[in-house]
Amino acid sequence: MEAAMYAARMLGDNMGIICTSERSALIHARTVSLYGFSEYFAGCEAAKLGVLELDSKPKDEVHGVMTQKIHQLVHRQGADCVLLGCAGMAEMRSVCEKAVEGTGARVLDGVGLGIQFLVGIVRENLQTAKNGVYRDPATDREKRGQDWL
Numbered sequence: 001m002e003a004a005m006y007a008a009r010m011l012g013d014n015m016g017i018i019c020t021s022e023r024s025a026l027i028h029a030r031t032v033s034l035y036g037f038s039e040y041f042a043g044c045e046a047a048k049l050g051v052l053e054l055d056s057k058p059k060d061e062v063h064g065v066m067t068q069k070i071h072q073l074v075h076r077q078g079a080d081c082v083l084l085g086c087a088g089m090a091e092m093r094s095v096c097e098k099a100v101e102g103t104g105a106r107v108l109d110g111v112g113l114g115i116q117f118l119v120g121i122v123r124e125n126l127q128t129a130k131n132g133v134y135r136d137p138a139t140d141r142e143k144r145g146q147d148w149l
Contacts, residue, residue: 001028001085003117004110005037008081011106016042016079018069018096020049020086028085042079045069054088066092067099074105081106 001017008015015037017028025044032041047065054062066089073079082105084093089109096107128134141147 001031001083001110002035003114004083004108005032005035006117007108007113008083008106009037009040011108012080013040014042014078015040015081015083016073016077017044017083017085018066018073018089019044019046020051020054020088022046022048024085042073042077044085045072045077051086051088054086054092063092063095066096070096070099070107074100074103079105081108083108083110085110087111 005015015032017025017032019025019028025046028044029041032038032044047062047069049057049062049065070082073082082096082100084090084096084107087110089096090111093107093109093112100107130136
């Protein structure tokens with residue numbers, strides 16, 4: 001989800017999230033706040049489907065619910081980027097894109113974006129900073145007098 005939120009900030013001004021349950025909607029809204037994106041948040045719409053129901057229910061029914069919720073986010077709440085709030089929704093990206101066709105809104109899959117973000121880090125040969133939280137623990141052990149390692 002983090003990768004999708006950062007991408008949404010680069011691609012639009014107002015993100016909305018479509019998720020499975022009302023409970024996950026509360027969690028996503030809290031996450032948006034914790035990441036400091038509340039100012040750019042149109043809201044969260046729950047499909048009111050369990051994760052397994054995304055696959056087990058008839059496709060027409062699931063796609064209909066997804067389309068309805070995306071229309072809500074884009075047309076009523078002003079989202080210009082809609083984030084898929086569940087990895088189980090990844091295969092529905094094309095259905096969701098079709099639902100917002102002609103509006104200019106974008107549909108973002110956090111799973112795919114997360115993978116591409118990591119691929120970019122590897123291609124750039126980047127590594128974690130070694131002077132902060134990811135510093136070598138040997139220095140701290142030495143300061144504490146733990147020289148047995």
